Amino acid sequence: xxxxxxxxxxxxxxxxxxxxxxxxxxxxxxxxxxxxxxxxxxxxxxxxxxxxxxxxxxxxxxxxxxxxxxxxxxxxxxxxxxxxxxxxxxxxx
Numbered sequence: 001x002x003x004x005x006x007x008x009x010x011x012x013x014x015x016x017x018x019x020x021x022x023x024x025x026x027x028x029x030x031x032x033x034x035x036x037x038x039x040x041x042x043x044x045x046x047x048x049x050x051x052x053x054x055x056x057x058x059x060x061x062x063x064x065x066x067x068x069x070x071x072x073x074x075x076x077x078x079x080x081x082x083x084x085x086x087x088x089x090x091x092x093x
Contacts, residue, residue, distance in 0.1 A: 057081060 064079050084093050 060081050082093050083090050
């Protein structure tokens with residue numbers, strides 16, 4: 001009788017262990033998938049940041065071209081995206 005109960009307990013723990021093992025494998029698979037998604041999202045974020053900067057710089061160049069168009073005698077060689085005017089002085093941003 002004890003042998004039979006021991007075998008039942010053993011079988012129960014084997015089933016429980018197998019169930020936990022399946023859950024662990026599923027969780028590991030999900031973790032790997034999520035890590036891949038994070039990598040893809042980071043790459044997408046970097047691309048969006050780059051394209052945003054490029055769009056900003058292109059907008060700045062458009063404004064400079066318009067200034068030149070409307071005032072052809074103006075020297076725009078000192079226009080710089082990395083500078084600002086503070087107290088009537090052109091300074092680094």
